[in-house]
Amino acid sequence: xxxxxxxxxxxxxxxxxxxxxxxxxxxxxxxxxxxxxxxxxxxxxxxxxxxxxxxxxxxxxxxxxxxxxxxxxxxxxxxxxxxxxxxxxxxxxxxxxxxxxxxxxxxxxxxxxxxxxxxxxxxxxxxxxxxxxxxxxxxxxxxxxxxxxxxxxxxxxxxxxxxxxxxxxxxxxxxxxxxxxxxxxxxxxxxxxxxxxxxxxxxxxxxxxxxxxxxxxxxxxxxxxxxxxxxxxxxxxxxxxxxxxxxxxxxxxxxxxxxxxxxxxxxxxxxxxxxxxxxxxxxxxxxxxxxxxxxxxxxxxxxxxxxxxxxxxxxxxxxxxxxxxxxxxxxxxxxxxxxxxxxxxxxxxxxxxxxxxxxxxxxxxxxxxxxxxxxxxxxxxxxxxxxxxxxxxxxxxxxxxxxxxxxxxxxxxxxxxxxxxxxxxxxxxxxxxxxxxxxxxxxxxxxxxxxxxxxxxxxxxxxxxxxxxxxxxxxxxxxxxxxxxxxxxxx
Numbered sequence: 400x401x402x403x404x405x406x407x408x409x410x411x412x413x414x415x416x417x418x419x420x421x422x423x424x425x426x427x428x429x430x431x432x433x434x435x436x437x438x439x440x441x442x443x444x445x446x447x448x449x450x451x452x453x454x455x456x457x458x459x460x461x462x463x464x465x466x467x468x469x470x471x472x473x474x475x476x477x478x479x480x481x482x483x484x485x486x487x488x489x490x491x492x493x494x495x496x497x498x499x500x501x502x503x504x505x506x507x508x509x510x511x512x513x514x515x516x517x518x519x520x521x522x523x524x525x526x527x528x529x530x531x532x533x534x535x536x537x538x539x540x541x542x543x544x545x546x547x548x549x550x551x552x553x554x555x556x557x558x559x560x561x562x563x564x565x566x567x568x569x570x571x572x573x574x575x576x577x578x579x580x581x582x583x584x585x586x587x588x589x590x591x592x593x594x595x596x597x598x599x600x601x602x603x604x605x606x607x608x609x610x611x612x613x614x615x616x617x618x619x620x621x622x623x624x625x626x627x628x629x630x631x632x633x634x635x636x637x638x639x640x641x642x643x644x645x646x647x648x649x650x651x652x653x654x655x656x657x658x659x660x661x662x663x664x665x666x667x668x669x670x671x672x673x674x675x676x677x678x679x680x681x682x683x684x685x686x687x688x689x690x691x692x693x694x695x696x697x698x699x700x701x702x703x704x705x706x707x708x709x710x711x712x713x714x715x716x717x718x719x720x721x722x723x724x725x726x727x728x729x730x731x732x733x734x735x736x737x738x739x740x741x742x743x744x745x746x747x748x749x750x751x752x753x754x755x756x757x758x759x760x761x762x763x764x765x766x767x768x769x770x771x772x773x774x775x776x777x778x779x780x781x782x783x784x785x786x787x788x789x790x791x792x793x794x795x796x797x798x799x800x801x802x803x804x805x806x807x808x809x810x811x812x813x814x815x816x817x818x819x820x821x822x823x824x825x826x827x828x829x830x831x832x833x834x835x836x837x838x839x840x841x842x843x844x845x846x847x848x849x850x851x852x853x854x855x856x857x858x859x860x861x862x863x864x865x866x867x868x869x870x871x872x873x874x875x876x877x878x879x880x881x882x883x884x885x886x887x888x889x890x
Contacts, residue, residue, distance in 0.1 A: 459518045460511060460515045464650065465512055466650045467508075467642075467646050467647045468512065468636055468637075468639065469643070471512065471635065471637075472512070474632070474634050476519065478499055478631075478632050478634075482520060482562070482607065485607065497600045497608075497610060497631060498609070498612065499516075499610075499631070500611075500620075500632070500633045501612065501634050502613075502615065502617040502633060502634070502636065503638075504615055504638055504674060505676070506675060507637065507638060507674050507676075508636060509636050510526075510568060512634075513526070514566075520609070521561075523555045523562070523563045524566065525554060526565075527565075528568050529571065529573035530573075532544060532573050532589050533572060533589065540573075540588065541589050544592040544593050545592065545596070547565060551564075551608055552605075552608065555606040556605075556606060560606075561607060562607050562608075562609065563606055563607070563608045566612070567611075567613070568613050569613070570612035570620070571615075571619045573589060573593065574620050575621065577621055577623075593624070597610060597629045598628070638672065639674070641668060644673060645663055647675050648681075651678060651679050651683075652682050655686055655697055657697050658696040658697060658698040661697065661699050662699070666706075668764070669764060670706065677709055680709055681702070681709050682705075684704075684708050684709060685697050685705040688701040706762075707750075707760075711757055723758070725795075725867070726791060727751045727758045728871050729791055729795065730759070730787035730802070731749055731750070731760065731870070732790060732867050732870060733786040733790025735761045735881055736790075736855075736862065736866075736885075737783050737856070738786075740859075741779035741783065744764065745764055745878075746881050748761070748762045748877060748878065749762075749875070749878075749881055750875035750876075751870055751874055751875075752875060764878065777812050777815060777821070778844075780809075781809045781812050781844065781845065784806070784808050784812075785806075786856065787802050788806070789856060790863060793856060793857070810841060814829070817837065817841065822843075822844060823840065862884050862885050865884050866884045
């Protein structure tokens with residue numbers, strides 16, 4: 400509206416000046432020059448406003464919508480309860496809590512927690528990304544920080560609220576350690592302005608502003624940003640455990656028709672290492688698969704296929720040659736046989752259907768969530784990884800590049816064994832260990848496991864050939880079908 404009024408008023412003034420005989424040429428020239436300058440500044444990001452004030456129809460998120468993060472929610476709620484009790488803060492002379500930093504892996508729900516915090520405190524929610532503040536022009540980032548806090552206070556006053564929550568995602572872009580970019584001080588100036596704005600938050604302010612930031616690289620942040628009085632609390636938002644994954648799956652399937660054969664507790668066990676975002680994608684992909692088949696309900700098969708898709712990617716159109724398919728079948732069967740030997744019942748699915756960058760794969764059922772690994776467990780993992788290459792060599796007389804990623808993972812686990820003092824070297828510092836010594840120790844670990852794998856695969860060679868042939872015909876078999884072909888190994 401203001402734009403139209405300004406244009407109309409300007410046109411009226413120009414017409415009046417023309418009528419009285421005034422030369423409007425210089426004014427037109429200056430106007431065009433000003434418009435061009437404004438356009439250039441805007442195209443380069445020098446003119447920008449934060450228009451992220453929530454509307455009255457904005458969907459509210461509560462802590463009940465955040466699953467699998469009970470400890471993070473409890474810690475955050477405790478901090479917010481402290482903020483909400485303004486009268487008690489004034490009475491006791493307590494400094495207000497100014498900032499809360501959410502740290503953790505991507506997809507764990509940090510943004511969702513920030514939105515829930517805004518709803519919990521009845522605050523307006525304004526969000527920005529750390530990259531929005533960084534420009535090549537000096538002073539632009541600092542100006543945007545000032546505008547962000549000003550917009551938060553104005554939005555709270557407009558909605559007649561006492562609180563405003565400013566959420567800055569990927570704050571490591573904005574708040575990185577100063578001095579690293581000596582050729583460009585814009586980063587430091589922008590961070591300095593954020594520090595000034597946070598220092599200016601006071602308990603007697605008409606609008607109480609809380610800054611909530613999120614990052615998965617807390618180690619990159621400037622110490623001045625993390626000291627008490629700025630980001631007073633740090634809340635860890637970790638990957639959910641099995642119970643947390645079950646809670647998240649319940650949240651994301653509550654509006655979906657599930658078949659009776661779907662066991663969410665079993666799915667939670669099969670998705671170790673999944674973040675909340677992965678689990679949301681899993682439920683969504685399963686629903687999409689059911690829709691494609693025209694099914695009325697989402698079945699266990701849909702979820703199993705969705706797990707494969709989330710982990711490995713979609714099916715590929717390319718078809719390997721017959722010789723390659725046979726090699727892949729032998730390779731994956733080798734993995735499965737050794738996996739079943741070291742942990743009976745561990746094989747969930749065996750397939751030679753190409754997905755993502757893999758021509759085939761063997762998926763294991765999950766164990767209970769592990770946070771500590773023993774020597775036996777790590778050595779068994781190496782054995783499973785080496786089994787594919789050993790099976791190829793046994794039946795085809797040679798190995799292939801398909802085992803490349805397996806070998807890399809096996810070497811990483813061998814290094815983990817050395818670092819944990821579980822090798823013949825005993826307790827050593829891996830960083831000060833001579834490369835030749837380290838290489839020899841890792842080689843010995845892999846050779847020992849390779850010999851064990853070869854011995855056991857030779858005893859299971861008949862089962863290996865039968866399963867390989869069956870897999871070539873079916874392309875995919877379940878763990879139950881796989882175990883039906885096994886023979887009892889020799890003692």
